[in-house]
Amino acid sequence: xxxxxxxxxxxxxxxxxxxxxxxxxxxxxxxxxxxxxxxxxxxxxxxxxxxxxxxxxxxxxxxxxxxxxxxxxxxxxxxxxxxxxxxxxxxxxxxxxxxxxxxxxxxxxxxxxxxxxxxxxxxxxxxxxxxxxxxxxxxxxxxxxxxxxxxxxxxxxxxxxxxxxxxxxxxxxxxxxxxxxxxxxxxxxxxxxxxxxxxxxxxxxxxxxxxxxxxxxxxxxxxxxxxxxxxxxxxxxxxxxxxxxxxxxxxxxxxxxxxxxxxxxxxxxxxxxxxxxxxxxxxxxxxxxxxxxxxxxxxxxxxxxxxxxxxxxxxxxxxxxxxxxxxxxxxxxxxxxxxxxxxxxxxxxxxxxxxxxxxxxxxxxxxxxxxxxxxxxxxxxxxxxxxxxxxxxxxxxxxxxxxxxxxxxxxxxxxxxxxxxxxxxxxxxxxxxxxxxxxxxxxxxxxxxxxxxxxxxxxxxxxxxxxxxxxxxxxxxxxxxxxxxxxxxxxxxxxxxxxxxxxxxxxxxxxxxxxxxxxxxxxxxxxxxxxxxxxxxxxxxxxxxxxxxxxxxxxxxxxxxxxxxxxxxxxxxxxxxxxxxxxxxxxxxxxxxxxxxxx
Numbered sequence: 001x002x003x004x005x006x007x008x009x010x011x012x013x014x015x016x017x018x019x020x021x022x023x024x025x026x027x028x029x030x031x032x033x034x035x036x037x038x039x040x041x042x043x044x045x046x047x048x049x050x051x052x053x054x055x056x057x058x059x060x061x062x063x064x065x066x067x068x069x070x071x072x073x074x075x076x077x078x079x080x081x082x083x084x085x086x087x088x089x090x091x092x093x094x095x096x097x098x099x100x101x102x103x104x105x106x107x108x109x110x111x112x113x114x115x116x117x118x119x120x121x122x123x124x125x126x127x128x129x130x131x132x133x134x135x136x137x138x139x140x141x142x143x144x145x146x147x148x149x150x151x152x153x154x155x156x157x158x159x160x161x162x163x164x165x166x167x168x169x170x171x172x173x174x175x176x177x178x179x180x181x182x183x184x185x186x187x188x189x190x191x192x193x194x195x196x197x198x199x200x201x202x203x204x205x206x207x208x209x210x211x212x213x214x215x216x217x218x219x220x221x222x223x224x225x226x227x228x229x230x231x232x233x234x235x236x237x238x239x240x241x242x243x244x245x246x247x248x249x250x251x252x253x254x255x256x257x258x259x260x261x262x263x264x265x266x267x268x269x270x271x272x273x274x275x276x277x278x279x280x281x282x283x284x285x286x287x288x289x290x291x292x293x294x295x296x297x298x299x300x301x302x303x304x305x306x307x308x309x310x311x312x313x314x315x316x317x318x319x320x321x322x323x324x325x326x327x328x329x330x331x332x333x334x335x336x337x338x339x340x341x342x343x344x345x346x347x348x349x350x351x352x353x354x355x356x357x358x359x360x361x362x363x364x365x366x367x368x369x370x371x372x373x374x375x376x377x378x379x380x381x382x383x384x385x386x387x388x389x390x391x392x393x394x395x396x397x398x399x400x401x402x403x404x405x406x407x408x409x410x411x412x413x414x415x416x417x418x419x420x421x422x423x424x425x426x427x428x429x430x431x432x433x434x435x436x437x438x439x440x441x442x443x444x445x446x447x448x449x450x451x452x453x454x455x456x457x458x459x460x461x462x463x464x465x466x467x468x469x470x471x472x473x474x475x476x477x478x479x480x481x482x483x484x485x486x487x488x489x490x491x492x493x494x495x496x497x498x499x500x501x502x503x504x505x506x507x508x509x510x511x512x513x514x515x516x517x518x519x520x521x522x523x524x525x526x527x528x529x530x531x532x533x534x535x536x537x538x539x540x541x542x543x544x545x546x547x548x549x550x551x552x553x554x555x556x557x558x559x560x561x562x563x564x565x566x567x568x569x570x571x572x573x574x575x576x577x578x579x580x581x582x583x584x585x586x587x588x589x590x591x592x593x594x595x596x597x598x599x
Contacts, residue, residue, distance in 0.1 A: 118164035193219035292320035298438030325369035332362035393433035400425025428460025462543035
């Protein structure tokens with residue numbers, strides 16, 4: 001499992017020596033391995049595409065707001081509303097039962113949020129454990145988890161218990177009914193398959209028990225999967241979180257709108273010459289805007305008012321634009337230093353205008369970033385901290401880029417830790433600056449700002465690991481392997497390569513003595529046979545989990561909940577997989593129970 005948050009590395013400065021009185025940081029260490037979710041198609045009456053599932057949740061929320069529905073809802077009412085959403089969205093009516101679950105969840109969402117954690121039951125099925133490896137025994141109530149760390153079920157149950165939930169690892173509508181009838185719990189967050197949820201609805205409706213249900217994506221009890229971020233959101237749902245209804249997609253769209261030409265003029269002032277015009281055009285060019293989005297998220301969480309999305313403070317926009325100025329400047333300089341001719345599927349800036357103009361535009365954007373921070377109306381000591389945070393991030397990023405450039409002068413094989421150290425310096429500081437500036441502007445307490453440092457490091461490294469994976473898969477507009485830059489995949493392959501031809505090929509690539517395109521087939525074969533991509537994906541999952549775990553000390557439910565949701569927004573929606581034998585005999589008569597597992 002991942003390391004506790006307080007053992008993670010915070011300082012992104014170079015590993016050797018000291019500078020300006022700062023102590024040398026600990027060397028970077030690999031996070032503990034975590035169970036990684038793997039894709040399995042959803043059953044036919046549940047959308048297989050997570051984007052469609054998210055769209056349906058938003059559509060249901062909008063429908064329920066318009067209809068002003070009051071719970072509890074009978075099963076016929078649930079189905080009526082579900083079919084209304086079918087008509088409104090145009091999706092296949094086969095998703096009616098799934099939509100009924102979403103309707104019921106939305107109807108009870110606010111009621112459940114007002115109920116204390118200690119009055120709630122978290123009910124999860126045994127089929128989410130790794131059957132053949134699980135050492136946990138059973139009693140009459142269900143699984144007695146040993147917290148062995150072999151599956152993600154452990155993380156969910158430990159977190160639920162930490163919050164104060166009663167936790168049961170069991171399944172079946174009879175047990176749910178029994179718990180409701182005792183009157184010892186006032187709300188349920190449950191995970192189960194659709195057919196069990198349908199049986200539970202009448203009991204929950206009769207008892208008027210607020211409940212949120214997360215359906216398993218399969219009901220065959222073998223290697224079942226579920227939307228893990230949905231479980232996390234439901235577990236942490238509380239009225240104290242003032243932004244739990246905040247639509248992150250809408251927030252992302254709003255932040256992105258600040259970077260069109262007219263918005264930039266309103267935020268930065270009118271362009272005074274050609275340099276400014278080139279810089280504004282570059283700022284408005286495509287980009288994911290994750291860094292200004294993060295800064296805005298921290299502010300929204302601290303304010304706890306989703307209505308601010310309609311009229312965000314002008315100074316917040318200035319901070320967001322300043323953060324993007326720093327990022328876009330670094331891209332200009334990186335492209336020149338790395339010899340990249342394309343960015344965003346267009347000519348890179350130095351190819352379009354020449355190196356001198358591009359360098360100057362990059363420098364101009366750095367100056368603009370500091371100018372915008374200087375114009376933000378905050379107390380003088382806060383402004384000093386903002387400028388110090390931005391400068392420290394700039395210095396650390398330059399050190400990371402410098403390490404890569406110096407390696408290019410004398411290339412040699414790098415270990416995974418060497419590559420991750422470069423990631424730590426090149427990428428994580430930009431996330432930390434974005435979060436820190438948002439936190440300082442919003443008035444986030446010191447303890448929470450320390451948590452943001454740890455969160456930023458894990459988030460930044462995970463982001464760069466994913467970038468390496470996307471390079472290899474062709475999903476990115478860069479390709480570090482083809483360009484022979486420090487690559488995590490190449491580091492893993494070098495370590496795992498067999499002595500002889502494989503090792504020689506990896507060393508030739510690291511030493512920039514071999515053109516990647518000439519040996520791409522061989523490299524891909526080695527990657528497959530040595531499980532290189534799988535190992536990189538394991539590391540990605542581990543750093544994502546480390547980012548999640550780093551949030552535990554946060555005392556603000558709003559900030560914690562929002563930053564957890566951000567991880568899902570940046571890295572997508574993983575599914576939690578497991579194995580179930582409870583209904584094996586019913587679903588696969590004659591097959592030995594426990595014959596399949598996720599191990």
